[in-house]
Amino acid sequence: MHKGEKTKNIIVYALTDRRGGIESFFINYLKDLKNIHLDFIKLTPKKLAYEREIINSKIYYVPRRRDNPKIRKRKIKEILQGKKYDALWFNSNDLASVDIIKEAKKVGIKCIGHAHNSKTDKLNRTIRHNFNKLIINKYFDGKFACSESAAKWFYPNYKNTTIIYNAIDIDNYLFDKEKRKKIRKKYNIPDEYTVLGDIGRLEKQKNMSYLIDIFKEYHNKNPKSYLMIVGSGALREKLEKYVRSKQLDQFILFVGEINNTNDYLSAFDIFIMPSLYEGLPVTLVEAQAAGLKCIVANNITREVNVTGNIKYLPINKDSITLWVKQVVKSRDRVNNGKRLIGSVFDISKSADYLEKKILEVIN
Numbered sequence: 001m002h003k004g005e006k007t008k009n010i011i012v013y014a015l016t017d018r019r020g021g022i023e024s025f026f027i028n029y030l031k032d033l034k035n036i037h038l039d040f041i042k043l044t045p046k047k048l049a050y051e052r053e054i055i056n057s058k059i060y061y062v063p064r065r066r067d068n069p070k071i072r073k074r075k076i077k078e079i080l081q082g083k084k085y086d087a088l089w090f091n092s093n094d095l096a097s098v099d100i101i102k103e104a105k106k107v108g109i110k111c112i113g114h115a116h117n118s119k120t121d122k123l124n125r126t127i128r129h130n131f132n133k134l135i136i137n138k139y140f141d142g143k144f145a146c147s148e149s150a151a152k153w154f155y156p157n158y159k160n161t162t163i164i165y166n167a168i169d170i171d172n173y174l175f176d177k178e179k180r181k182k183i184r185k186k187y188n189i190p191d192e193y194t195v196l197g198d199i200g201r202l203e204k205q206k207n208m209s210y211l212i213d214i215f216k217e218y219h220n221k222n223p224k225s226y227l228m229i230v231g232s233g234a235l236r237e238k239l240e241k242y243v244r245s246k247q248l249d250q251f252i253l254f255v256g257e258i259n260n261t262n263d264y265l266s267a268f269d270i271f272i273m274p275s276l277y278e279g280l281p282v283t284l285v286e287a288q289a290a291g292l293k294c295i296v297a298n299n300i301t302r303e304v305n306v307t308g309n310i311k312y313l314p315i316n317k318d319s320i321t322l323w324v325k326q327v328v329k330s331r332d333r334v335n336n337g338k339r340l341i342g343s344v345f346d347i348s349k350s351a352d353y354l355e356k357k358i359l360e361v362i363n
Contacts, residue, residue, distance in 0.1 A: 006035060007035055007036065007037050008035065008036050008037070008086040008087070008358070008359065008362050009037050009039070009083065009084065009085050009086050010036055010037070010038050010039070010085060010086060010087045010088070010089050010112075010358070010362075011038075011039050011040075011041065011079065011080070011083075011085045011087075011088050011089070011109075012026065012038050012039065012040045012041065012089045012091060013041045013088060013089070013090050013091060013092075013100050014040075014041045014042060014043045014062070014091065014092070015040050015041070015042045015043070015048050015049075015059075016042065016043055016044050016048070016049070017042075017044045017046040017047060017048055017049055018049055018201065018232075018257075019049040019050070019231075019257055019259075020049075020201065021116050021117075021146070021166065021279065021281065021282055022091050022092075022093075022116050023048070023049050023050055024050075024166070024282045025091070025116070025146075025166055025282065026038070026040075026050075026054075026091075027050045027053055027054075028166070028167060028168050028169065028282075028347055029167070029347065029350075029351055029354060030053070030054065030057075032347060032348070032351030032352075033351065033354070033355055034355065035355060035359065036355055036358060036359075037056075037057070038057055038089075039057050039058040039059070039060070039083070039085075040054065040057055040058070040059045040060070041059075041060050041061075041062050041079065041100075042059055042060070042061055042062070043061075043062065043063070043064050044061070045061055045063075049257075058083075060075065060079050061075075062075045062076060062079070062100075063075070064097070065097055065099070072099070073099070076099065076100050076103050077103060080100075080103055080104055080107050080109060081107060085109050086109075086110065086362045087109060087110040087111065087112055087141070087142075087358070087361065087362050088100065088101065088104040088109050088110070088111045088112070089112045089114060089358075090111060090112065090113050090114060091114040091116060092114075092115070092116065093115075093116050093117035093120060093279070094117065094120045094125055094126075094128075094129040094153075094154075095128070095129045095132040095133050095136055095154065096120075096124075096125040096128040096129050096132065097128075098132045098136045101113075101136055101139050101140075102136075102139065105139050110141040110142075110361060110362060111139050111140050111141055111142075112140065112141065112142040112143075112144060112358065112361055113140040113142070113143050113144065113154060113155070114144040114145065114146075114164070115144070115145035115146065115150040115151060115153060115154035115155070115161075115279065116145075116146050116150060116279045117146075117150060117153065117277070117278070117279040118147070118149040118150045118152070118153045118277050118278065118279050118301075119153060119276075119277040121204050121205055121276065121277075133154070133155070133156060134156060137155055137156050137157065140155075141361050142162070142357070142358070142360075142361030143155050143158075143160065143161045143162065144161065144162050144163075144164045144357070145158075145161050145162075145163055145164070145279075146163070146164065146165065146166055146279045146280040147163065147165075147279055147280035147301045147303050147304075148163065148301065148303065149279070149301050150279040150280065151163065162357050163303075164350070164353075164354050164357070165280065165285075165303070165344045165345055165350060166280050166281075166282040166285055166345070167285070167344065167345045167346060167347040167349070167350035167351070168282065168285055168286055168289060168345060168346075168347055169347050169348075170289045170337065170338070170340050170341055170345075170346055170347075172262050172289075173262045173265060173286050173289035173290050173337065174289060174290065174291070174334055174337045174338070175265075175266050175290050175291045175333035175334050175337055176262075176263075176266045177266075179262070179263040179266040179267070180266040180267050182263065183263050183264055183266070183267035184267050187226075187228075187253060189226055189267070190224075192224060193224045193225060193226055194222060194224065194225045194226075194269045194270070194327070194329060195225070195226045195227075195228055195267060195268050195269050195270075196214075196215055196218065196225065196226070196227045196228070196268070196269070196270055196272050196327065197227070197228040197229075197230065197264065197265070197267075197268035197269075197270070197271055197272070198211055198227075198228075198229055198230070198231075198271065198272050198273055199230040199231055199261055199264070199265075199283040199286075199287075200230075200231045200273070200275070200281075200283060201231050201232070201233040202229070202231055202232060202233030202234065202235040202236045202239060203233045203234060203235060204235070204276070205275060205276050205277060205278075206231075206233075206275050206276075207274045207275055207276050207297070207315060208229060208235065208239050209239065209242055210274045210315055210320075211227070211229070211272055211274050212227070212239070212242060212243060212246065212248070212252065213320055214272060214274065214320055214323045214324060215227040215248070215251075215252065216246050216248060217320055217321065217324045218323075218324045218327050219248065219251060221324065225251065226251050226252070226253060227248075227251065227252045227253070228253045228255055228264065228267070228268065229252065229253065229254050229255065230255045230256075230257075230258060230261060230264055231255075231256070231257060232256055232257040236254060239254070240254060261283070261286065262286065262290070265286060265287055265289075265290035265292065266290060268287075268290070268292060269292075269329040269330055270292060270293050270294075270295065270327055270328070270329065270330055271284070271287035271290075271292040271293070271294040271295070272294075272295050272296075272323070272327075273294065273295070273296040273297065273300065274296070274297050274315050274323070275296070275297050275299070275300065276297070276299070276315070277299055278297075278299070278300050278301070280301055280303060280304055281300065281304070284296065284300070284304050284310070285304060285306075285340070285345045288304075288306060288307045288309060288310070288336070288337065288339075288340060288345075289337045289340050289345075290333065290337055291309075291330055291332065291333025291334060291335070291336040291337040292309070292330045292333070293309045293310075293311070293326075293328065293330045294309060294310045294311070295310075295311045295313060295323055295326045295327070296310055296311070296312055296313070297312070297313070297314075297315045298312040298313055298314050298315075299315075300312065304345075306339060306340050306343045306344075306345060307336050307337075307339045307340065308339075309330070309336060311326050313326070
């Protein structure tokens, strides 16, 4: 970030140690914001997923309410009163915890809401979200969301929401033959084998067991195939057990959390995302930039389909054969990936728009 006399200071709430959508959003945009300085609040005492890439920004630790409500309250006050911030940028998947918004308004700091998902699968969070949604809306000076469905989830009056798409540096994700060879060599995957892939947290939302069922049926049809699942999460052990029960442990690879997803996308032949819900998945933008055909759940927003390479399908139990029929190797990958250049998912275009919208709120 290039600082100038008119640089605006914003405190961002909140990041975690996971490589999730919110964390990816800020790492992608951070270097392209010219007149805005960001400091960050993290909800974990652990190192952030991308902490090495956050330079010249303060990172404050605030515990979650369930961990220590007393310390949380004190720390929030200290942060908001300790430095002159022009705005609080509240980034979340839901409105279950909104204490920091109320505290910011008390000390005269403007608030920008930013919705990053369209649902939660936790009942207690859904109840708190629905309650807070009605009372907190008046506190937002600016309303952002990653998609229309996320805006509807977050704001009662969503029609004046600014959609800020999860943009990326497209050149970093274009198909690369050498990266493909390198990753396949690492896992001893012959080039003629078809690799299905998904990137996401191993949590209920991502519906990984359904992905395994799709692969089981596809592998029966084409034994020269692998499934690569990139990501970590609470369900890993359970999913690995499920894979063993299907006798697929030789052909389904749990890669874990990595920092070079672009390399793995080049190694894939097709991208599969049967999520139960999403806001606007940045991994689906990255997969398109890598020139991959994508088969995704029909609940995912059509706003993300820039290349025309996304096929939307239902995620019912009797729909698995439909998914299997759509699995074919992606072609003309570099040219397909370049279709994102100049689109709303191109960071070189979207960063200026984001900065303009933030400054409109602050000024």
